[in-house]
Amino acid sequence: MTRASVKNCINLKLNVWRQKGPDVNGRFESYKARNISTDMSFLEMLDVVNEELILSGKDPIAFDHDCREGICGTCGAMVNGRAHGPEKGTTLCQLHMRYFSDGDTVVIEPWRSRAFKVVKDLVVDRSAFDKIIQAGGYISVNTGGAPDGNAILVSQEVAEKSMDAASCIGCGACVAACPNASAMLFTGAKISQFALLPQGHPEAKKRAHAMICKMDELGFGNCTNEAECEKACPKEISIVNIARMNREFLKAALF
Ligand code: SF4
Numbered sequence: 001m002t003r004a005s006v007k008n009c010i011n012l013k014l015n016v017w018r019q020k021g022p023d024v025n026g027r028f029e030s031y032k033a034r035n036i037s038t039d040m041s042f043l044e045m046l047d048v049v050n051e052e053l054i055l056s057g058k059d060p061i062a063f064d065h066d067c068r069e070g071i072c073g074t075c076g077a078m079v080n081g082r083a084h085g086p087e088k089g090t091t092l093c094q095l096h097m098r099y100f101s102d103g104d105t106v107v108i109e110p111w112r113s114r115a116f117k118v119v120k121d122l123v124v125d126r127s128a129f130d131k132i133i134q135a136g137g138y139i140s141v142n143t144g145g146a147p148d149g150n151a152i153l154v155s156q157e158v159a160e161k162s163m164d165a166a167s168c169i170g171c172g173a174c175v176a177a178c179p180n181a182s183a184m185l186f187t188g189a190k191i192s193q194f195a196l197l198p199q200g201h202p203e204a205k206k207r208a209h210a211m212i213c214k215m216d217e218l219g220f221g222n223c224t225n226e227a228e229c230e231k232a233c234p235k236e237i238s239i240v241n242i243a244r245m246n247r248e249f250l251k252a253a254l255f
């Protein structure tokens with residue numbers, strides 16, 4: 001029995017993408033992750049590796065993170081070729097090391113997409129998503145206070161569909177998982193959350209048209225119905241939202 005298994009710890013070999021900046025070539029570098037508790041999250045494992053790198057005078061691996069609770073959408077990397085790693089409906093910060101075995105080799109790469117430039121190592125620039133949101137503009141309806149809001153009748157079914165779409169955290173895994181690097185699941189979710197509710201109707205057509213045009217302009221690919229985005233999404237956003245987005249776009253084009 002190895003020391004690692006006695007302590008409920010594992011040892012891993014990591015192949016990590018290292019890239020000093022957006023305009024320089026990157027390469028894989030190998031590191032050992034030693035005595036990693038299986039109760040740690042994936043990001044805590046990277047923290048342990050980074051502490052060792054810093055102690056030995058080397059540059060730590062750059063990766064994005066904030067809430068570490070699956071809420072903010074900041075974290076994300078390809079782990080053995082899968083966006084956010086092997087667990088369904090899980091962000092990288094919520095992926096636990098118990099899903100790995102002692103002696104595993106783990107390949108860690110940034111999201112790959114023309115629209116998401118690598119900033120450093122595993123950090124990519126996802127400001128293209130912000131530009132799509134900005135293109136959508138504002139909602140002109142004055143919803144007033146809570147009593148006024150309650151006076152606008154919304155069926156439970158519609159409210160739940162809208163809330164499901166609104167649970168998109170903007171992580172970018174859908175783009176990374178798509179063979180065409182399409183942003184349609186993200187954009188479809190953002191368009192749907194407003195298009196479903198009466199408060200979002202006045203600008204619905206303008207919004208759909210502007211957001212889709214911006215998405216195309218930013219260099220994202222097209223959708224060819226691979227559904228890899230849905231599989232990779234940590235919030236399990238349905239591709240039904242892409243179909244709804246296409247209907248909204250058609251309405252905008254017709255009227
Ligand atoms: S649709 Fe899912 S995978 Fe895409 S950005 Fe939103 S939460 Fe992330």
Ligand code: FES
Binds near residue numbers: 067072074094
């Ligand atoms: S760090 Fe916030 S979702 Fe992972």
